[in-house]
Amino acid sequence: MCDFIQRRHSCGHFRFIAxxxxxxxxxxxIRCDPNILYFESVDxxxxxxxxxxxxxxHWESMIKRKxxxxxxxx
Numbered sequence: 001m002c003d004f005i006q007r008r009h010s011c012g013h014f015r016f017i018a019x020x021x022x023x024x025x026x027x028x029x030i031r032c033d034p035n036i037l038y039f040e041s042v043d044x045x046x047x048x049x050x051x052x053x054x055x056x057x058h059w060e061s062m063i064k065r066k067x068x069x070x071x072x073x074x
Contacts, residue, residue, distance in 0.1 A: 001022055001032050001033050001034065001035040002018055002020065002021050002022045002025055002031070002032055002034060002035065003018070003019045003020040003022075003034075003035050003037050004016045004017060004018055004019060004034045004035065004036050004037065005017045005019050005036075005037065005038045005039075005040060006036050006038070006039045006040070007040050007041075007042060008039070008040070008041045008042070009041075009042055009044060009045060009046040009049070010041075010042065010043050010044060010045060011045045011046055011049040013046040013048065013049065015046060016034060016036075019037065019038070
């Protein structure tokens with residue numbers, strides 16, 4: 001079994017972080033049952049919630065986009 005860390009973020013979301021892959025996963029890349037070795041709580045938002053709360057980049061208004069949403073470089 002692969003070893004994992006379960007991390008609880010302040011936003012309430014959980015993340016499972018692999019700390020060690022088992023030999024079967026290394027050979028086949030087929031996930032096995034996780035073995036949770038360690039639980040931790042962090043006082044930070046998860047990556048998904050950080051993106052929602054982040055203000056847009058200051059240079060976002062300088063990008064010229066076509067109507068269909070694709071970028072125009074020249």
